[in-house]
Every structure is written in C-alpha cells, then in structure tokens.
Amino acid sequence: DAGVIQSPRHEVTEMGQEVTLRCKPISGHDYLFWYRQTMMRGLELLIYFNNNVPIDDSGMPEDRFSAKMPNASFSTLKIQPSEPRDSAVYFCASSSPGQGFGNTIYFGEGSWLTVV
Amino acid sequence: AQSVAQPEDQVNVAEGNPLTVKCTYSVSGNPYLFWYVQYPNRGLQFLLKYITGDNLVKGSYGFEAEFNKSQTSFHLKKPSALVSDSALYFCAVRDRNYGQNIVFGPGTRLSVLP
Numbered sequence: 001d002a003g004v005i006q007s008p009r010h011e012v013t014e015m016g017q018e019v020t021l022r023c024k025p026i027s028g029h030d031y032l033f034w035y036r037q038t039m040m041r042g043l044e045l046l047i048y049f050n051n052n053v054p055i056d057d058s059g060m061p062e063d064r065f066s067a068k069m070p071n072a073s074f075s076t077l078k079i080q081p082s083e084p085r086d087s088a089v090y091f092c093a094s095s096s097p098g099q100g101f102g103n104t105i106y107f108g109e110g111s112w113l114t115v116v
Numbered sequence: 117a118q119s120v121a122q123p124e125d126q127v128n129v130a131e132g133n134p135l136t137v138k139c140t141y142s143v144s145g146n147p148y149l150f151w152y153v154q155y156p157n158r159g160l161q162f163l164l165k166y167i168t169g170d171n172l173v174k175g176s177y178g179f180e181a182e183f184n185k186s187q188t189s190f191h192l193k194k195p196s197a198l199v200s201d202s203a204l205y206f207c208a209v210r211d212r213n214y215g216q217n218i219v220f221g222p223g224t225r226l227s228v229l230p
Binding site for chain 2: 031042056093095
C-alpha cells in the first residue's frame with residue numbers, strides 16, 4: 001500500500017525563484033496537511049484540507065505561500081518568490097476520518113528545500 | 117490552546133536498558149495523544165496513540181506509552197533499548213476543539229549506546 005508521496009525530494013533554488021512542492025495523499029484519505037520542519041521552530045502546520053477544501057491556513061507564513069488541492073489525489077504548495085529563510089523540510093501528510101478525532105496522520109518522506 | 121512539552125532535548129541509554137522519553141501536554145478537553153519517530157533524512161513514522169480506554173498503549177517496535185490524566189503526561193517507554201532505536205521522537209496532541217490538526221512537541225533525540 002503506497003504511502004504519502006512527495007516530490008521533489010530535494011530542491012536547491014535561487015532566491016526569488018518560484019518553488020512548487022507536490023503531494024499525493026494515501027488513497028481514500030480525505031484530510032491533507034502541509035507541515036514545515038526547521039531547527040528553530042520545529043514542526044509547524046501550514047495548512048490543512050478536508051475534501052479538497054482548505055480548513056485552516058492560519059499557519060501559512062505570508063502571501064508568498066499558497067496551497068491548492070484541485071482533486072482528492074493531488075496537492076501543491078507554492079512559494080513565490082522564494083527566500084533563504086524558506087529553507088526547511090516540507091512534509092505532506094494525510095489521514096482518514098475513520099476514528100473521528102482519534103485518526104492517525106501519516107507523513108510523506110518530505111521535500112528538502114534549500115534557497116540560496 | 118493545545119501544547120506539548122518534551123522536557124529533555126536528549127536522552128542517552130545503554131543498549132539493553134529500559135528507556136523512557138517524557139511528554140506532558142495541555143488541552144482544554146479530552147486529549148488524543150500520539151508518538152512519532154523520525155530517523156535521519158526521513159519522514160515521521162507513527163508509533164502509537166491514545167484515544168480512550170486502557171492507560172497503557174502498546175505500539176510498533178516494542179514501544180509502549182502510559183497515559184496519566186492527573187499528571188497530564190504520556191511518556192514513551194521500551195523495556196530493552198536497541199541501537200537501532202536511536203532517532204528523534206515526537207510527542208503530539210490533538211484537541212478536538214481545534215479541529216483535526218495535531219500539535220507537536222519539540223522532539224527528543226534518543227541515543228542508544230552499544
């Protein structure tokens with residue numbers, strides 16, 4: 001059974017360039033989450049979707065960040081323009097509502113972004 | 117608001133000895149508690165969770181955790197540590213008043229010494 005699939009795994013880009021991170025959630029999961037991991041701030045939620053609709057985007061840092069979920073099997077996180085402080089590991093995760101609030105969130109392997 | 121504390125940045129234990137990784141939480145209602153493990157350059161892997169019922173929860177790789185409501189704690193334990201258990205461990209909590217998100221603690225790095 002395939003887990004959460006993220007691409008690219010690693011990306012190095014120059015400041016000012018657009019970055020697009022991609023995610024395919026586990027089939028049948030209707031919650032999708034984007035997290036960011038840094039040494040300074042740890043793991044923080046950026047945004048999450050339910051049935052392709054954004055539910056909570058209060059963690060999105062600023063207007064340079066945007067996330068979309070055009071269908072149940074695909075989501076993107078875009079940074080435009082990118083800045084060195086955006087360097088981090090970006091995780092996509094998904095869950096199903098089967099156990100209500102007790103459901104487990106499953107993580108992808110992450111996209112390691114470096115902005116120079 | 118929901119929050120999680122992991123009071124130890126680093127835990128060192130000898131192989132074969134029991135290990136404990138501590139976690140305390142704060143929520144406004146009943147907590148849903150989770151432990152995840154992260155190996156170098158990898159994503160987070162789910163270990164176990166507490167939803168309701170028995171306070172002792174058993175999970176993957178021989179790990180278990182004990183829920184203590186009065187102390188608002190959810191410590192991770194293993195009777196006999198392996199070198200391969202060396203990794204970063206995250207405790208997390210969900211408060212149903214704040215939706216489906218889970219909030220993570222800062223992580224504890226476990227080093228098991230041969």
